[in-house]
Each structure stands twice: as C-alpha cells, then as structure tokens.
Amino acid sequence: MRKWTPLTAICVGAFMLLVDASIVNTALPEMSEDLHSTFTALQWVVDVYALTLAALLMAFGSLGDRLGHRRLYLAGLAVFGLASLACALAPDAGTLIAARAAQGTGGAAMMTSTTALLNATYQGRDRGTAFGVWGAVNGAAAAAGPVLGGLLTQQLGWRSIFLVNLPIAALAGWLTLRRLAADPARPARPAGRFDLPGATAFTLFAAALTYGLIESGGRGWSDPLVLTALAGAALALAAFTTVELRTDHPLLDLRLLRNPTFTGLAAAGLLLTAAAFAQLTYTGLWLQQVLHLGPLNAGLAVCPLAAAAFVTAPAGTRLLRGAPARLPIALGLALIGGGTLLLTLVSPGSGWASLLPGLLVVGTGVGLATPQMMSAALATVPRERAGTASGAFNTARQLGYALGIAVLGTVFQHGLRGRGPADPRHAYATALDQVYLTAGAAGLLAAALIALLVRSPATPATPATPAPTVPAPVEERSPQPS
Incomplete structure (x- = not known):
C-alpha cells in the first residue's frame, strides 16, 4: 500500500x-x-x-x-x-x-x-x-x-x-x-537562536564520557587518560547544565x-x-x-x-x-x-x-x-x-x-x-x-x-523537549584476555 x-x-x-x-x-x-x-x-x-x-x-x-x-x-x-x-x-x-x-x-x-x-x-x-x-x-x-x-x-x-x-x-x-x-517551506521552529553553547558543551560531554568509558575497559579506571577524559566530561556536563538553566x-x-x-x-x-x-x-x-x-x-x-x-x-x-x-x-x-x-x-x-x-x-x-x-x-x-x-x-x-x-x-x-x-x-x-x-x-x-x-496515559509535558527513541546497539572494543 x-x-x-x-x-x-x-x-x-x-x-x-x-x-x-x-x-x-x-x-x-x-x-x-x-x-x-x-x-x-x-x-x-x-x-x-x-x-x-x-x-x-x-x-x-x-x-x-x-x-x-x-x-x-x-x-x-x-x-x-x-x-x-x-x-x-x-x-x-x-x-x-x-x-x-x-x-x-x-x-x-x-x-x-x-x-x-x-x-x-x-x-x-x-x-x-x-x-x-x-x-x-x-x-x-x-x-x-x-x-x-x-x-x-x-x-x-x-x-x-x-x-x-x-x-x-x-x-x-x-x-x-x-x-x-516535504517539509513546509517555513517549518514551525522553536523561537530564538539555536543553542550553540549548549550543543557544544553537550557534545563535548558525550564525547569525553564515551571515550573515557571505552578506554577504561582496556586501560583500567585509574589510567591517567581515562581519568582526564572523565574529568573533562564532568566539567562539560557542569557547563551544559549552567548554560541550559540560563538560556531562554x-x-x-x-x-x-x-x-x-x-x-x-x-x-x-x-x-x-x-x-x-x-x-x-x-x-x-x-x-x-x-x-x-x-x-x-x-x-x-x-x-x-x-x-x-x-x-x-x-x-x-x-x-x-x-x-x-x-x-x-x-x-x-x-x-x-x-x-x-x-x-x-x-x-x-x-x-x-x-x-x-x-x-x-x-x-x-x-x-x-x-x-x-x-x-x-x-x-x-x-x-x-x-x-x-x-x-x-x-x-x-x-x-x-x-x-x-x-x-x-x-x-x-x-x-x-x-x-x-x-x-x-x-x-x-x-x-x-x-x-x-x-x-x-x-x-x-x-x-x-x-x-x-511511569503513569498512563502519558500526558504531554508543558516545557517540552526530550523523549525516547530506539538506538542501535553499537559494539565497542572488547577487552582481549591474556
């Protein structure tokens, strides 16, 4: 059909x-x-x-x-x-x-x-x-x-x-x-500018956290590179939270x-x-x-x-x-x-x-x-x-x-x-x-x-933003046994 x-x-x-x-x-x-x-x-x-x-x-x-x-x-x-x-x-x-x-x-x-x-x-x-x-x-x-x-x-x-x-x-x-x-010629868009600072901070957070977690499997949690990545992720998350609370x-x-x-x-x-x-x-x-x-x-x-x-x-x-x-x-x-x-x-x-x-x-x-x-x-x-x-x-x-x-x-x-x-x-x-x-x-x-x-039926949230999706399982690097 x-x-x-x-x-x-x-x-x-x-x-x-x-x-x-x-x-x-x-x-x-x-x-x-x-x-x-x-x-x-x-x-x-x-x-x-x-x-x-x-x-x-x-x-x-x-x-x-x-x-x-x-x-x-x-x-x-x-x-x-x-x-x-x-x-x-x-x-x-x-x-x-x-x-x-x-x-x-x-x-x-x-x-x-x-x-x-x-x-x-x-x-x-x-x-x-x-x-x-x-x-x-x-x-x-x-x-x-x-x-x-x-x-x-x-x-x-x-x-x-x-x-x-x-x-x-x-x-x-x-x-x-x-x-x-097709998308409308002028799609209904959220008011205001694109939140570039928030997007940058979140991208840095996600990248640093993912990198740190991936590397921890082979290097261990105490490895300096892993600790640096996780610390960077924490700083980026703090920056992201601050930006999101302050922007309109x-x-x-x-x-x-x-x-x-x-x-x-x-x-x-x-x-x-x-x-x-x-x-x-x-x-x-x-x-x-x-x-x-x-x-x-x-x-x-x-x-x-x-x-x-x-x-x-x-x-x-x-x-x-x-x-x-x-x-x-x-x-x-x-x-x-x-x-x-x-x-x-x-x-x-x-x-x-x-x-x-x-x-x-x-x-x-x-x-x-x-x-x-x-x-x-x-x-x-x-x-x-x-x-x-x-x-x-x-x-x-x-x-x-x-x-x-x-x-x-x-x-x-x-x-x-x-x-x-x-x-x-x-x-x-x-x-x-x-x-x-x-x-x-x-x-x-x-x-x-x-x-x-979770309560049903789900009611739309007034502030509006996040909701779920089904991503793909992504196979990360596996530790190789000795």
Missing part, C-alpha cells in the same frame, strides 16, 4: 545505520591484514562510530526541529553514503577511522530524524503499527550486523560491507523524495526531568541497552575464542535475539493496543532481565545452544519494550520538539551501551583473572556468569523504574 511507502523509506535507512554499528566486527582481522595495521588499532573503526553517534544526536535533534526532519534525513543519507564509499576505498587505517567518524555523523542526522518523521507521517492506529514495524527493524538490526559482516567478508572481502550501503542509501533517498511529505531557549529543557514519566523512560532506555546488548560483545568472545566458531557462525549463534525481537515488536504492538504503556514496557524489561539471567546456563562444557533459551527471552523483551517505550516517550512532548526528544533518548541509549560495555568489560576481565589462563573454558564460564548476572540485574532495575515512575 502506498501509505506504507514512507515507513519503508524510514526503516531502510534506519536498518542500514544500525547494522553498520556492528557489521565491521567480523571483518576486523581481514582489514588488519589488508591495511597492514594492528588489530587493536582497527578496533577504533567500531569505537569512533559509537562515539560520534552519541556526541551529535542531541544537536541534530534540535537542528531537525528547526530545519525540517525530512531535509535532515536526506542530508544524513547523503553523508552516510559518501562516507561509506570513502570507507570502502580507504588505503590505510587512519583514513578508514576518519571515514567511519563521518559515517557516524550522517547516522546521527538520520537516527534523530526517523522517529520524528514517523510521528508526523502517521496518526492513530497507523502510528502504532508504524512504530511496531520500526521497532522490529531495530531489533533485527541489533544482531544482523555480525552475520552480514561475516557473510560479506567471507564471500566478497571486507570492503563489500561498506559498498553495500551505496544502493541501500540511494533507495532510501529515492523513496524519501518520492513518497515522504535551551537545547534540553531541564524542567522536563521533573516529569517522572519521562525520567523513568529515559533511565530505563539507558539500562535496556546495557542489559540487552552490551553482553553480546563478551558472548562473541566466548563463541570465537573458546568454541572456535568462525565469524559467520558466531553471528548466527546470536541471531535468535534478533529473530525474537523482529517477530514480537509488531505482534506485541497489535495485541497490546489500548493497554497502559507501562505494561508492555515493564514486561519487556523484566523479560530482558530474566532472559539475561538465563544465559548463566553457560558452563565450561556448554556449546552455543546453551544460549538459545536466554537469547529468545531477551529478544522477546526487546520487541515488547522498544516500540512502546518510544511511543510513550514522544507523548510527553509537543510534536514540534519531537526531534529534540528523539535525539535526547537516542543519546541516552548510546551512552547506556558505552557504560554497559565498560562496566561489563571490567566484570569480564575480573572473572578471567580470577581463574587464570590455565583453564580457559572455566575462566570464560566464570567471567560470563558474572557478566550475565550484572546485566540481568540492570534489566530488572529498569522494569522496576517503569513500574514505579
């Missing part, structure tokens, strides 16, 4: 940018050999994408409200496509890392526009259906990256993982131009945090990403370094999570239509927590099939919670601020993933050191148990926050 063509345009672009968060992981060894660079250096090909996304989402959300979300989405597609071509042609690791940063810039512009476009394009039941499909695409993209990366690298070489973006970006752009309603037209209206519904949804969104996806990095290490699965098979082993999310998101939206928003969100988060705890079935003698029950339950929870969480969060803000809201929630999700990677990385390394290198199967099983227990507790905490703070 023609009315769903705009949804297709939005979801094609969203799937592409979310898959690219993790598609490079399985290609890193071949990249290292071809570009004559160390594997550790090329891990920044993954890290810089996550950092750029987290740093720019808030600023692009506000710009979208002013310039038009369709315009920003098209610009993001163009930048993403050109950056993908630069990645494919990169002659060395430095060029590749810079091109990935450009990809993250285009991805941030696209990501913050997708939910605002859905919110403006569809009404009533169609809006619920659109968010359900969009949530399913998010869930599918979560684990599809490693599989697609392994398949393309194995068959066509690592450069193909970037070249495949060119026709996809072109298709999404063509559909957007043909079927998505802030990037983020901090009064919105007085709304317990929004606060609960934002905190739960942060914890959802950490609980559901951060542990996949360490699960992948176990699959490849202990079970000796190839990149493609290791990616396929975690696919049940994506499959369950893809099926559950539209079905849950349809079956639970009319129910209070906190019911599917809290239930989904509880399933994420419980499913992650089920992953503790991994033992020294386990095979990949021991992951299946837990991954299916986690994927079901992701499919239930993700679209409902976004819809409920957007209901807390006026429509003209939807882009700012989307950027704020996506930023929380990205920072939540970075925090999850850092914290779980510390837990993982502690578990490995406790067993020593002589017995790797027992060491990995012990380390993964601790990782899964920590992530499971985060999921259950998120469910409790929703039950305590």
